[in-house]
Every structure is written in C-alpha cells, then in structure tokens.
Amino acid sequence: MKKKSKNKIIKVRNLTKSFDNNLILNNINLDLFEKESLAIIGKSGSGKSVLLKCIIGLLTPNKGSIKIDGREIVNSSSKDKEKILLDFGVTFQNGALFDSLSVWENIVFRTIKFKKLSKNDAKNLALSIILNLGLDKNILNLYPSELSGGMQKRVAIARAICDKPKILLFDEPTSGLDPITGSIIDDLIKNTVSRLGVTAITITHDMSSVFKFADRVILINNNQIEWVGEPKKMNNSKNQTIKNFLKNK
Ligand SMILES: Nc1ncnc2c1ncn2[C@@H]1O[C@H](COP(=O)(O)OP(=O)(O)OP(=O)(O)O)[C@@H](O)[C@H]1O
Numbered sequence: 001m002k003k004k005s006k007n008k009i010i011k012v013r014n015l016t017k018s019f020d021n022n023l024i025l026n027n028i029n030l031d032l033f034e035k036e037s038l039a040i041i042g043k044s045g046s047g048k049s050v051l052l053k054c055i056i057g058l059l060t061p062n063k064g065s066i067k068i069d070g071r072e073i074v075n076s077s078s079k080d081k082e083k084i085l086l087d088f089g090v091t092f093q094n095g096a097l098f099d100s101l102s103v104w105e106n107i108v109f110r111t112i113k114f115k116k117l118s119k120n121d122a123k124n125l126a127l128s129i130i131l132n133l134g135l136d137k138n139i140l141n142l143y144p145s146e147l148s149g150g151m152q153k154r155v156a157i158a159r160a161i162c163d164k165p166k167i168l169l170f171d172e173p174t175s176g177l178d179p180i181t182g183s184i185i186d187d188l189i190k191n192t193v194s195r196l197g198v199t200a201i202t203i204t205h206d207m208s209s210v211f212k213f214a215d216r217v218i219l220i221n222n223n224q225i226e227w228v229g230e231p232k233k234m235n236n237s238k239n240q241t242i243k244n245f246l247k248n249k
C-alpha cells in the first residue's frame with residue numbers, strides 16, 4: 001500500500017444528524033488522512049450525502065464536531081466557513097452547474113475569483129481539464145442545458161478540480177455514466193490523489209470503482225459506520241451489506 005501521511009485533515013467526532021424525528025447519522029466518528037482516497041458506500045437513503053453535506057457545512061449536525069485541518073466547521077460563522085471551503089472541490093449528486101454560465105465559465109468560476117486570468121487563459125485552462133475528462137473542445141461555449149447528463153457530471157468534476165483544492169468530495173461521480181466514461185472518472189480520481197497529493201472522499205455504489213481508486217472504504221448502514229477497511233478486505237468480509245454490494249458488482 002502507498003505510504004500515506006499521518007496528518008488527519010478531516011476529523012469527525014460524535015456526529016449525529018436527524019431531520020425532525022428521523023435519525024440519519026448516529027454518533028459517527030471518522031478520520032481522514034492527508035492524501036488518502038476514501039470511498040463511502042451504503043444503501044440508498046443511508047445518509048452518505050448527508051454526511052458529505054455536514055462535512056462542508058451545508059447541513060448543521062444536531063451534535064458533534066467536524067474539524068477540517070484543525071478548524072471547526074460546525075456552527076462556525078459564514079465567513080469562517082467560506083475560508084474553510086476554499087480547501088474543497090465538491091461535486092454534488094445532481095451536478096448543480098450554474099445554468100446561466102457557459103461550460104468554461106462554470107469550470108473556472110472560482111479560479112478567476114482568486115487568480116487574475118485573462119479570458120483566453122481561463123478558457124485554455126478549462127479546455128485542458130475537459131480534454132482529460134474525455135470531453136470535446138466544442139462544448140466549452142455550450143450551456144449546461146445543452147449537455148447530456150453524463151457531460152454535465154464531468155463538467156461538474158472539471159469545476160471541482162480546476163483550482164487544485166486540497167480536498168475533493170465527489171458524490172456519485174460515475175452513476176449514470178457508461179462504463180468507459182466511468183472508468184475515465186475513476187482514473188482521474190486515482191491520478192488526482194496520487195499525482196497532486198489531494199485528499200478525496202468519493203461516494204459511490206460502483207464497487208469496481210472502489211477497488212480502483214480507494215485506499216479505504218467505509219460502509220454506512222443503520223445510521224452508523226458499520227464497516228471500515230481496505231477495499232481488498234471486503235472480499236472476506238462477513239458483513240451482509242458488503243456481500244450484497246459485491247454480489248451486484
Ligand atoms: N434536507 C433534508 N431534509 C429532510 N430529510 C433529508 C434531507 N436531506 C436528506 N434527508 C433524508 O436523509 C436520508 C439520507 O439521505 P441521503 O441523501 O444522505 O442518502 P444517500 O445515502 O446519499 O442516498 P442515495 O444513495 O440515494 O444518494 C434520507 O431519508 C433523506 O430523505
């Protein structure tokens with residue numbers, strides 16, 4: 001296994017999240033090490049996306065602490081949150097591109113806020129990223145509504161990685177994609193982590209993806225982290241949910 005940093009970049013402690021009386025996450029503890037690639041698996045509705053949204057401060061837990069590089073995000077001011085969020089590149093499950101911006105404008109949206117890039121340089125930056133994702137240069141000037149679902153997904157990934165954030169969070173980056181495109185995304189996640197030294201959390205139900213890019217896997221089930229381990233350890237796991245996930249691989 002690759003040698004990983006011992007620095008904990010994300011520390012989740014006793015995280016509990018419910019909506020009214022509907023308990024979703026119960027007392028979750030999780031450490032993420034720098035330069036680690038973590039996969040989160042679990043049945044639909046188990047709380048994977050909720051956990052991700054808590055980590056970036058979009059949802060506030062009922063209880064617990066989440067530290068990003070030592071900085072508490074739970075109940076922090078919106079100014080502090082904004083600062084912490086600069087470390088993140090995120091893709092949401094539904095893509096969530098800006099409808100009124102073209103593809104290239106979407107991709108460089110944050111980068112041009114902080115770096116003075118000419119329009120030409122910004123467009124070229126966007127171009128280099130989309131080519132790596134198997135997209136065609138002709139889409140740069142299109143708008144999200146003019147793209148297929150899979151293309152939108154990849155543009156969202158391009159936007160997340162554009163300014164080389166420290167931590168990447170991907171929510172179902174390959175769902176709905178054909179296997180070849182899915183494989184391009186898997187490789188991209190793997191390479192981004194190993195080459196750029198990025199830390200990544202990826203929610204996926206695609207077990208072949210997990211084996212490709214994850215250093216460690218967590219299974220969320222019954223409101224808790226029910227299983228943690230290296231991907232290859234899943235093969236001998238007695239956990240029924242893990243077995244079911246592997247069966248449908
Ligand atoms: N904003 C919200 N308000 C109320 N309930 C919510 C909210 N967000 C999520 N939930 C509930 O929390 C539960 C977990 O949702 P979540 O989106 O985390 O599931 P998931 O594990 O990501 O599932 P999937 O694999 O289908 O994406 C679901 O029952 C959902 O209805």
Ligand SMILES: [Mg+2]
Nearest residue numbers: 048049093171
């Ligand atoms: Mg989800």
